[in-house]
Structure formats: C-alpha cells, structure tokens
Amino acid sequence: MADLGDITRPDPAVLGELVYSVPGAKNVTKFKCGGFVLGLAINHCMFDGVGAMQFVNSWGETARGVPLSVPPALDRAAVTDAYMRSAVDYFEATRARPSLASTLLITAWSRLPFRAADFGWGPPAAYGPAALPEREVALFLSCAGEGGGVRVLLGLPAAAMAEFERLVDEVIF
Known part of the structure; x- marks a missing residue:
C-alpha cells in the first residue's frame, strides 16, 4: 500500500499502472503486505453502478463460500423475441445523444456498496475509479x-478551478 502513496488523493498516473489495459484481460496486482488490487473494466451497456457492485459483491460472496445475498435472476420468460425487437427499435429511435464536449458531469457513487466487496479479507481499504469517467467531472x-x-x-x-472553488465556497459558507 505504501507504493500507492496517499490513497485519499489518488494519482491517476499511479493508479493507471494498476489496471491491465488489454480488453478482456483479467489481472490482480498483489502487494508484499498480502493486499491486492482488483481492477475491473465494464461497459455501461452491460451494467449500471448498482449492477456492477451487485456483480462484484456476489463475486466476493462466492469467494468466501457464503450464499448470495442477491440471487441471480434466471427467469428468461420475460425476454421474448418481441421484447428484444422492441428494445432494438427504441435504441434505434433514440440514437442521437447530446454532446458532452462542454458539459460538466456530476455523479454520485456515494451510495454504491463498495465496502460490501469482501473477498475474504474484510472490506476494501480503498476503492474508486482508476481514472475519471469523463474529462470534466465531479x-x-x-x-x-x-x-x-x-x-x-x-x-x-x-x-475552471478558481471559479469552481468560488461557487462551492458561496454555496457552503
């Protein structure tokens, strides 16, 4: 953990070195102290934040040999051909997306259950993205x-930082 420096102020250059960047690859970085880093790259088309954490937490439960707190939904009866065609039609009709070129994205991951990701050694010491999901983000x-x-x-x-600090001070104080 000492190699990472102050984990409350993550350095993207250092954290980025912990993430294996080949698509589809799996990598766990282990430290001399016995701790490890689990990096996970997902596509938002597959998971939202809640679904991603449900997957990771179920993975931890499986590693600990305990029953899954959220069993997988295996009932495929609702996923009919008509339903899938309807979904495809919807996405084709709403393909246009607004440009995020000059938009500040503000997103809260504070309610995602990161601390429940226990693989047998207790809750994580640190968690979060190795890199920010957008260029301009809070x-x-x-x-x-x-x-x-x-x-x-x-x-x-x-x-933009000076103006951001001024606005935050104005709202908070």
Missing part, C-alpha cells in the same frame, strides 16, 4: 473508513 464517493465522509474527485480544466 465524482462523489463515500470514504473507505467508517466515518461516513464523502470524497470528491474532480476533473476540471485548470482555468
């Missing part, structure tokens, strides 16, 4: 400790 995460705090990861152009 990402809210719960803190890894028990204090109930919130960590905010910001990705803003340097020119």
Whole structure:
C-alpha cells in the first residue's frame, strides 16, 4: 500500500499502472503486505453502478463460500423475441445523444456498496475509479473508513478551478 502513496488523493498516473489495459484481460496486482488490487473494466451497456457492485459483491460472496445475498435472476420468460425487437427499435429511435464536449458531469457513487466487496479479507481499504469517467467531472464517493465522509474527485480544466472553488465556497459558507 505504501507504493500507492496517499490513497485519499489518488494519482491517476499511479493508479493507471494498476489496471491491465488489454480488453478482456483479467489481472490482480498483489502487494508484499498480502493486499491486492482488483481492477475491473465494464461497459455501461452491460451494467449500471448498482449492477456492477451487485456483480462484484456476489463475486466476493462466492469467494468466501457464503450464499448470495442477491440471487441471480434466471427467469428468461420475460425476454421474448418481441421484447428484444422492441428494445432494438427504441435504441434505434433514440440514437442521437447530446454532446458532452462542454458539459460538466456530476455523479454520485456515494451510495454504491463498495465496502460490501469482501473477498475474504474484510472490506476494501480503498476503492474508486482508476481514472475519471469523463474529462470534466465531479465524482462523489463515500470514504473507505467508517466515518461516513464523502470524497470528491474532480476533473476540471485548470482555468475552471478558481471559479469552481468560488461557487462551492458561496454555496457552503
């Protein structure tokens, strides 16, 4: 863990080195202390945040040999040919997406159950993205400790930081 530095202020260059970048590859980085890093790249088409954490937490439950707290939904009766064709029609009709070229994305991951991701060694010491999901983003995460705090990861152009700080001070104080 010492190799990572201050985990409350993640350095994307350091964290990026922990993520194996070949599509479809699986990699677990192990540390001398016995800890490990589990990196996971997902496509938002497959999971939203809740679904991704449900997958990771079920993976941890399986590793610990305990029953799944959320059993998989195996009933495929609702996924008919007509339903799938309807979904395809919907996505074709709504293909146009707004440009995010000059948009600040504000997203809260603070309610996602990261601390439940126990693979047998207890809750994670740290968690979060290895890189920010967008170039201009404010990402809210719960803190890894028990204090109930919130960590905010910001990705803003340097020119926008002063104005962002002023607006936050205006709202909070």
